[in-house]
Amino acid sequence: MFNCEMIPAENVGVKHAKWDREDGYFVPRDCYNSYFYRVEDTTLNVIDKFRLHGKKYIERLTGGSALHMNLEEHLTKTQYRQLLRVAAREGCNYFTFNIPNTVCNECGCIDKRYLKQCPKCASRNVDYLTRIIGYMKRVSNFSAARQVEAKKRYYGKLEKEKEKEAVLC
Numbered sequence: 664m665f666n667c668e669m670i671p672a673e674n675v676g677v678k679h680a681k682w683d684r685e686d687g688y689f690v691p692r693d694c695y696n697s698y699f700y701r702v703e704d705t706t707l708n709v710i711d712k713f714r715l716h717g718k719k720y721i722e723r724l725t726g727g728s729a730l731h732m733n734l735e736e737h738l739t740k741t742q743y744r745q746l747l748r749v750a751a752r753e754g755c756n757y758f759t760f761n762i763p764n765t766v767c768n769e770c771g772c773i774d775k776r777y778l779k780q781c782p783k784c785a786s787r788n789v790d791y792l793t794r795i796i797g798y799m800k801r802v803s804n805f806s807a808a809r810q811v812e813a814k815k816r817y818y819g820k821l822e823k824e825k826e827k828e829a830v831l832c
């Protein structure tokens with residue numbers, strides 16, 4: 664068994680990378696994260712990620728290895744159910760779906776989609792809400808290094824069953 668406590672490392676991931684670099688290790692990025700893959704990797708699909716966080720790997724860990732399934736948009740109930748079946752089949756017992764929400768800095772509108780422009784007032788002064796373990800947080804409140812990493816994250820996409828409106832303002 665490997666003790667692999669993966670801290671929700673908003674700041675610690677940045678510190679560890681800095682400390683490793685100071686100790687002379689090769690550190691190709693300014694912050695670490697708790698995924699089993701590079702966040703910017705566009706070659707892995709949704710199924711690959713469940714597999715990487717599935718039984719074959721996590722059975723050798725003491726815990727704390729959550730899959731953050733980053734998706735570009737919310738799925739239909741049928742699609743979520745299918746992914747729950749995938750998780751069960753792969754033995755991935757600790758995961759979350761993460762779809763960035765758009766928040767308008769001008770009018771406060773929150774939209775469940777990942778947009779460049781506010782759907783209510785058309786402002787381009789928008790920020791994004793993304794899920795940390797247990798709560799949502801503005802990406803602009805991330806540390807500088809983590810914001811760079813967040814911009815690189817690849818959000819997977821499934822085939823759409825239908826267009827959905829999901830505005831909360």
Ligand SMILES: [Zn+2]
Binds near residue numbers: 770781
């Ligand atoms: Zn707005």
